[in-house]
Amino acid sequence: MSKNRELLSKIGLRLDGRRADELRRIRCKLGVFTEPDGSAYLEQGLTKILAAVYGPHQVRGNRSKAQHDAAVVNCQFSMAVFSTGERKRRPRGDRKSTEISIHLRQALTAAIKTELYPWSQIDVYVEVLHADGGIYPACVNAATLALIDAGIPLKEYVCACTASLANNDVPMLDISHQEEIIGGPTLTVAALPMSGKIVLMEMSQRFHVDHLQKVLEKALQGCRDIKHILDEAVKSHIQDVGSSTGWANTT
Amino acid sequence: MALCEAEKTFVLHGVEENFRIDGREREDYRPMELETNIVSHAFGSARLRLANTDVLVAVKIEVDVPYPERPREGKLEFFVDCSANATPDFEGRGGEDLAVEISNSLAGAYRSPEVFDLTKLCILKGRKCWKIFVDILLLECGGNLYDAVSIAVKAALWDTRIPLVKSVTVDGNNIDMEVSEELHDCQKLDVTGAPIMVTVCKIGEQCIVDPSAAEELCSVGALVISVSRNKFSTILQTGSGSLHPQTLLECLQTGHKVAQRLHDALIETLVDIKPSENSVGFLR
Amino acid sequence: MSRIRETVITNCERKFLMKCLSDWTRLDGRSFDEFRPLRVEFGKDWGSCYVSLGKTRVLAQTSCEIQQPKSSRPSEGILNINIELNPLAAPHFEPGRQSELSVRLNRLLEKCVKDSKAVDLESLCIKTNEKVWALRVDINVINHEGNILDCASIAMLASLAHFRRPDVTCDGEEFIIHSYQQRDPIPTVIHHYPVCITYSIFNGGEFVVADPSLTEEGSADATLTIGLNGFKELCGLHLGGKAELMPHVILNTVTKATHRANIVIEEIKTSIKIDNEARTKKLPLGFHTERKGGANSDVSEISLHHWQEIKKSKKKKNKQKPVEPTESPQIKVIGEGLAVHVPQEKPDRQESWIVDSSDDDLMIVEKPREQILLHDSDSEEENVIILDSSQRND
Numbered sequence: 034m035s036k037n038r039e040l041l042s043k044i045g046l047r048l049d050g051r052r053a054d055e056l057r058r059i060r061c062k063l064g065v066f067t068e069p070d071g072s073a074y075l076e077q078g079l080t081k082i083l084a085a086v087y088g089p090h091q092v093r094g095n096r097s098k099a100q101h102d103a104a105v106v107n108c109q110f111s112m113a114v115f116s117t118g119e120r121k122r123r124p125r126g127d128r129k130s131t132e133i134s135i136h137l138r139q140a141l142t143a144a145i146k147t148e149l150y151p152w153s154q155i156d157v158y159v160e161v162l163h164a165d166g167g168i169y170p171a172c173v174n175a176a177t178l179a180l181i182d183a184g185i186p187l188k189e190y191v192c193a194c195t196a197s198l199a200n201n202d203v204p205m206l207d208i209s210h211q212e213e214i215i216g217g218p219t220l221t222v223a224a225l226p227m228s229g230k231i232v233l234m235e236m237s238q239r240f241h242v243d244h245l246q247k248v249l250e251k252a253l254q255g256c257r258d259i260k261h262i263l264d265e266a267v268k269s270h271i272q273d274v275g276s277s278t279g280w281a282n283t284t
Numbered sequence: 285m286a287l288c289e290a291e292k293t294f295v296l297h298g299v300e301e302n303f304r305i306d307g308r309e310r311e312d313y314r315p316m317e318l319e320t321n322i323v324s325h326a327f328g329s330a331r332l333r334l335a336n337t338d339v340l341v342a343v344k345i346e347v348d349v350p351y352p353e354r355p356r357e358g359k360l361e362f363f364v365d366c367s368a369n370a371t372p373d374f375e376g377r378g379g380e381d382l383a384v385e386i387s388n389s390l391a392g393a394y395r396s397p398e399v400f401d402l403t404k405l406c407i408l409k410g411r412k413c414w415k416i417f418v419d420i421l422l423l424e425c426g427g428n429l430y431d432a433v434s435i436a437v438k439a440a441l442w443d444t445r446i447p448l449v450k451s452v453t454v455d456g457n458n459i460d461m462e463v464s465e466e467l468h469d470c471q472k473l474d475v476t477g478a479p480i481m482v483t484v485c486k487i488g489e490q491c492i493v494d495p496s497a498a499e500e501l502c503s504v505g506a507l508v509i510s511v512s513r514n515k516f517s518t519i520l521q522t523g524s525g526s527l528h529p530q531t532l533l534e535c536l537q538t539g540h541k542v543a544q545r546l547h548d549a550l551i552e553t554l555v556d557i558k559p560s561e562n563s564v565g566f567l568r
Numbered sequence: 569m570s571r572i573r574e575t576v577i578t579n580c581e582r583k584f585l586m587k588c589l590s591d592w593t594r595l596d597g598r599s600f601d602e603f604r605p606l607r608v609e610f611g612k613d614w615g616s617c618y619v620s621l622g623k624t625r626v627l628a629q630t631s632c633e634i635q636q637p638k639s640s641r642p643s644e645g646i647l648n649i650n651i652e653l654n655p656l657a658a659p660h661f662e663p664g665r666q667s668e669l670s671v672r673l674n675r676l677l678e679k680c681v682k683d684s685k686a687v688d689l690e691s692l693c694i695k696t697n698e699k700v701w702a703l704r705v706d707i708n709v710i711n712h713e714g715n716i717l718d719c720a721s722i723a724m725l726a727s728l729a730h731f732r733r734p735d736v737t738c739d740g741e742e743f744i745i746h747s748y749q750q751r752d753p754i755p756t757v758i759h760h761y762p763v764c765i766t767y768s769i770f771n772g773g774e775f776v777v778a779d780p781s782l783t784e785e786g787s788a789d790a791t792l793t794i795g796l797n798g799f800k801e802l803c804g805l806h807l808g809g810k811a812e813l814m815p816h817v818i819l820n821t822v823t824k825a826t827h828r829a830n831i832v833i834e835e836i837k838t839s840i841k842i843d844n845e846a847r848t849k850k851l852p853l854g855f856h857t858e859r860k861g862g863a864n865s866d867v868s869e870i871s872l873h874h875w876q877e878i879k880k881s882k883k884k885k886n887k888q889k890p891v892e893p894t895e896s897p898q899i900k901v902i903g904e905g906l907a908v909h910v911p912q913e914k915p916d917r918q919e920s921w922i923v924d925s926s927d928d929d930l931m932i933v934e935k936p937r938e939q940i941l942l943h944d945s946d947s948e949e950e951n952v953i954i955l956d957s958s959q960r961n962d
Contacts, residue, residue, distance in 0.1 A: 062567050065566050066369065068425070068426070079324070109376070111367065114417075114419045115329075117325065128666075128671050128674060128675055131671045135672060139809070156375070158368040160423070163324065163325060230813060232811075233808070234807035235806050236795075236804055236805035237679045237683040238803075239684040239685075239801045241802070242800045242826055245819060246815075253815065
């Protein structure tokens with residue numbers, strides 16, 4: 034599908050009017066539900082994600098999973114059947130969802146201080162309500178917020194972001210579905226932005242090795258930007274919750 | 285969630301006194317929030333939050349071939365997905381039993397032609413029809429799922445806009461359909477007959493509506509009554525207990541009365557919702 | 569149903585491994601950037617390929633059938649990749665079930681070949697919107713000694729590149745699939761050759777080890793898989809495991825991998841060329857034929873454990889069978905605790921003791937009863953027109 038549509042126009046604007054290093058609008062809210070121990074809702078562009086965290090609690094089901102020195106992190110990724118343009122047959126269980134579940138667990142395990150909860154389990158459930166590209170990064174970001182809402186100790190925020198290469202030269206941030214289809218390569222990076230460590234990296238389609246460094250740097254920059262946005266959201270949420278219990282001075 | 289004996293007694297006494305644990309009377313509903321048109325990929329959608337119960341319904345439409353035995357009718361299908369967000373028990377295939385139960389009861393309630401006219405969905409007799417997928421996503425369970433789901437489904441169907449077919453040309457085996465490109469050229473579904481389900485829950489000697497999760501645990505049995513216009517569409521008894529015929533009649537009366545009230549309130553609300561309003565969704 | 573658990577890597581093994589790594593050695597004596605010997609062989613059928621990477625062995629078979637294209641891509645063929653991990657490879661693999669590992673491997677292979685558009689899917693189209701070829705690569709892991717992915721990716725690619733589908737013509741209404749005898753089969757168009765190259769990362773990036781063995785894989789912090797083609801283009805990248813890495817570690821490793829990718833691709837291409845030459849010369853084909861001048865037949869690695877045994881058996885041997893000492897294989901001591909067994913060139917290959925013969929062909933060489941000619945109408949290949957109709961539709 035090599036249509037001659039440019040990912041980046043001559044004046045440096047993308048198909049949806051963003052600049053190359055601009056993120057899509059991120060809106061988020063912590064504590065959307067009361068039943069889970071922590072929950073969050075995150076919109077990144079049109080991609081909409083709900084995340085819920087249960088735990089730490091006793092290991093459910095197969096007890097042999099329990100680890101004597103760390104908590105088990107259990108993730109399930111599922112997509113609402115109406116989340117994509119064409120109706121999906123099943124909300125979960127296909128290869129791609131399983132893969133995202135595995136990757137989600139990998140990224141979150143790296144950020145959670147699992148050693149504090151031996152013999153226990155932390156469940157993270159992510160539901161995609163609307164898919165518009167960059168599902169995995171949005172899931173990681175939403176799950177981070179849900180973990181924070183649940184009060185689970187983290188080493189630091191874990192953020193994820195995608196980056197691509199436009200016109201074989203310019204790195205672009207936060208790829209939308211439209212851009213994915215047109216065929217820009219996509220590099221997904223989940224990182225701990227403060228220490229700059231990468232916990233998961235993944236790439237599809239192709240670009241030359243020489244470009245890797247700048248695309249990777251761009252993605253890491255995206256992770257840092259996202260961290261700031263999430264941090265703001267957490268702070269304002271804490272202030273709201275705190276003010277209702279009367280300890281913060283809200284004026 | 286589990287309740288101890290003392291808690292159960294407390295709930296029971298509350299019902300007895302007509303002053304339930306959250307201060308409601310026996311025939312009161314909890315506050316509801318309804319929002320339509322919040323899933324942009326769908327042809328119609330609604331989100332209902334009934335206290336802690338959260339349901340998201342989206343309607344998708346596809347072109348399909350009618351069943352050979354009913355060539356003049358379109359198709360309507362319900363799919364319920366219990367998200368693990370609601371409770372970890374729903375992880376993997378854990379929510380499937382409940383999902384099938386709810387989708388079957390919905391399909392049953394919508395089966396009668398008086399309830400929902402499927403012939404309007406036919407495009408070309410025996411060849412083409414619309415197939416409506418009503419996808420229900422349970423996001424949080426705080427009791428009284430049936431009522432919440434039925435109201436949300438009704439609202440989502442109310443919100444649904446079916447594209448207008450301008451012309452159909454038949455050329456041998458090929459059928460060409462011309463669908464209007466205009467965004468506002470669409471037909472709406474008639475949902476005045478769409479059933480509303482009311483769960484009447486028997487606790488002790490009394491019957492209550494809209495049980496919370498705690499109250500559901502105390503009840504021996506419940507009756508899910510779906511009412512369409514003035515008639516009962518289906519009645520489903522759940523739970524392990526049995527009902528005395530006299531109680532059954534009382535339940536039916538209560539259910540009928542409450543369903544009427546709900547229906548009127550819902551239609552009133554739906555008319556009030558401005559279509560141009562910006563969707564807020566979960567960010568509220 | 570009781571299932572066999574995966575063998576855990578003990579703390580002792582892990583510590584020993586780490587100690588070795590800090591001395592810049594590996595358990596099997598390779599250097600950090602050294603890969604195990606690679607061997608690519610082809611079977612009698614088109615698209616049947618056997619790859620061994622050290623002791624990891626993988627068999628891949630490409631098959632094809634005609635299907636209706638996906639409505640979203642009406643003019644493109646379909647490529648399905650399916651990796652099977654059965655108990656043959658390792659006892660803890662469950663047959664027929666999708667484990668996390670198989671999903672991960674499958675997705676990585678798909679990304680490597682499908683997303684990078686290595687196979688020209690449009691050339692598989694027979695009639696737009698109606699009929700396209702659906703290629704299916706089945707990858708069976710025969711032995712698991714670490715790094716299945718590299719081995720599987722090589723097998724998959726070689727199998728795809730080797731495969732030829734029957735020719736199809738259309739006379740108005742009907743499609744005719746020509747048998748291999750009627751018309752020459754058509755090779756698949758492959759734009760570029762992407763292969764996976766895996767590195768294990770220890771100690772947060774301090775030690776980066778190429779082509780990890782089973783023990784190394786199990787005790788590594790992370791594995792970095794790099795999909796690369798001959799043009800130094802990245803075709804998939806995956807960092808798995810529980811490591812937190814600095815970006816420069818990844819960039820350095822990727823640079824190292826480019827060199828290896830070219831070697832692997834060259835190996836695949838030459839293997840296919842040799843096979844094609846053999847086919848045109850109508851030499852006997854298939855796995856039972858002995859491959860002459862195999863790259864790794866002269867040096868076979870043996871572990872420390874075996875070396876000691878050999879010493880013992882040598883003494884015993886002298887009692888049992890007097891063999892001229894000059895003819896016995898040499899053992900070259902490379903370094904501390906390391907040895908390489910170099911069998912002497914012997915015309916009849918009689919060896920009185922068995923070495924860890926991972927790379928020696930011990931298959932019984934049969935004289936081919938009849939020469940199978942490609943265009944011979946009597947050959948067995950005539951009934952290959954029905955193409956794996958039992959396959960599962962994904």
